[in-house]
Amino acid sequence: MPAVKNTHRTTVAQLDVPPRLLLGPGPSNAHPRVLQALGMRQIGHLDPKFIELMSETQELLRYAWQTSNQLTIPVSGTGSAAMEACFANLIEPGDVVLIGINGYFGLRMVDMAERYGAEVKTITKKWGEVFELNELTKAVSTHKPRLVGLVHAETSSGACMPMEGIGDLCQQNDCLLVLDTVTSLGGLPVFLDEWGVDAAYSGSQKCLSCPPGIAPLTFGPRAVEKLNNRQKKVANWYLDLTMVGKYWGSERTYHHTAPINMNYGLREALRLVAEEGLEQRWQRHHDNAEYFWNGLKEIGLECHVEAAHRLPSLTTVRVPEGVDAKAVQVELLQKYNIEIAGGLGELAGKVWRVGLMGFNSRRENVTLLLNALRKAI
């Protein structure tokens, strides 16, 4: 046997991290009860008790999303993994896919869809604006897609896409509707079944207040039908829902080891949602966002998105002329332990992104942030 080399045997201290208030686009702070659940002792991924927990989580996810979809599960990765699971499973090479791009995550949809062989068509808007139903209708009739991908809550722009009529449009044109609800699930009204959404995904680390590392996904009957009638195997083993679905379905067949403790955390996060009730939770997010928006006006700052389409969970605040956006972020972090983020893409340097999500959507956080911001600019 060779000798062990100690070159990389570095000595690191016990973990200690600053007490950050995470008011950026996510992760937001986890709820203390979720953190406690995360640290609970492990059991096996085929243990009868774990299987019980899986069913509870699935049911709680259905409530949060307002869906009765059987195939409603947490994916063993972060939100982007659940996003990719939608495209990997629902696209077959050559399918025409229509993506609405009004922010960064529409662009990511395009990148993913292309990797699975889709012929991608796009419809675009400025970042911060939303699509009108007639624009989508026109695009669908022009491109005749098999799948339409839209972002309900654009984390990069702060815009909330109105969903009325889109499900009907897709059903009439025999195409699937895939919806990104990463920054809306648990924070603002989402009615998947009512809206006729065929597949949706989310993240745990936004309005659900669970750390990242597990990500909700749901497929309705039309999506499941497309999945079951694929000509070719899903081009992604880890996210193949024909196999993952069997572990989460009645068979409970082993596919890959589930992230046990992240599942503990997500269950607790969803339990908190059910305890609070969706209406109350949405109202709380709305009230604290409005309180923030009013406060911004008082200190002379402006929201990037018009009031009608503004996300309560994520606000884009315009950086005033002559202010160094990055310097303000650094000051907030260093002086107040507050994390907010800058803009991406079209909005880089032009906005700050402020999240008031889940456990963090509290009046005291808004008051603190407004006052810290006022001093920093």
Added chain:
Amino acid sequence: MPAVKNTHRTTVAQLDVPPRLLLGPGPSNAHPRVLQALGMRQIGHLDPKFIELMSETQELLRYAWQTSNQLTIPVSGTGSAAMEACFANLIEPGDVVLIGINGYFGLRMVDMAERYGAEVKTITKKWGEVFELNELTKAVSTHKPRLVGLVHAETSSGACMPMEGIGDLCQQNDCLLVLDTVTSLGGLPVFLDEWGVDAAYSGSQKCLSCPPGIAPLTFGPRAVEKLNNRQKKVANWYLDLTMVGKYWGSERTYHHTAPINMNYGLREALRLVAEEGLEQRWQRHHDNAEYFWNGLKEIGLECHVEAAHRLPSLTTVRVPEGVDAKAVQVELLQKYNIEIAGGLGELAGKVWRVGLMGFNSRRENVTLLLNALRKAI
């Protein structure tokens, strides 16, 4: 706004799970210090403190694997995600790939490689046996693969593949060597650089005693060269190392939100490895395994794998004639809270799989298991 439906608003109790001793093929019990780290408050994935933690984890992983590979990172998923990352990034459509199948995970390699368009050739052995160097030499000269995939520690069979000479063979034939070290990293000698391994992956939930949900991966210079010279984009967005590598490299460019708390856990698990020292840790695993093997003999049970190629971390125990394997597992779980597993594939119903991994590799666990087994059979 539609009315909220409470159909799926189920009431679930505070999380409570039985105090299982996880002596199956994984997950094994997490070290208490790891569980404590998991529950630490969150910080952002671009926080200066998190970036510091990332570098520490990378360095500690290099020590555990005995490699100096720059591209050494935790993948944001379970072990299978890191496995798929190797094949997704290193295979281009049409590449000839040679897989050694002497257990379940060789079969999984084949499935993954095919999904990325490889022309897969295989070399097979009975589950529990290992390949001789001359058999591999012959297969490489016959098939002229671009990549060879082997399992160092076969979790399904309990066999440990001797690695001497294989790296040289692959280098002389200009093909990459990808190694599965899921059940060996942190539990038995692994010398990636010494062995000339080009890419390797592992799980967190075996000998590292961290819950599943994050998975080590490393690429050496020849693997990185292949990655950088790809003709086509990696056919998997989430695991695309040309992008993920930038987040973990000097640029720290955002790709997807890292699983913050799982990273806390993995760092603590690797810190425990460095504190104990690899030689001591390997010796402990070896000693407790030997104590177990001797104890099995005393109660009339037999190991499936011959002593020379037996994994200290995972033992396959032959089920005696006339004993109902599953009934014994159920009795151990129900009466003693001990989880062990049955066989897979070729070995289904024929063996039990017993893991003595990481924190669980302790004399008291062996003594307890032997006595519970003795009573149950």
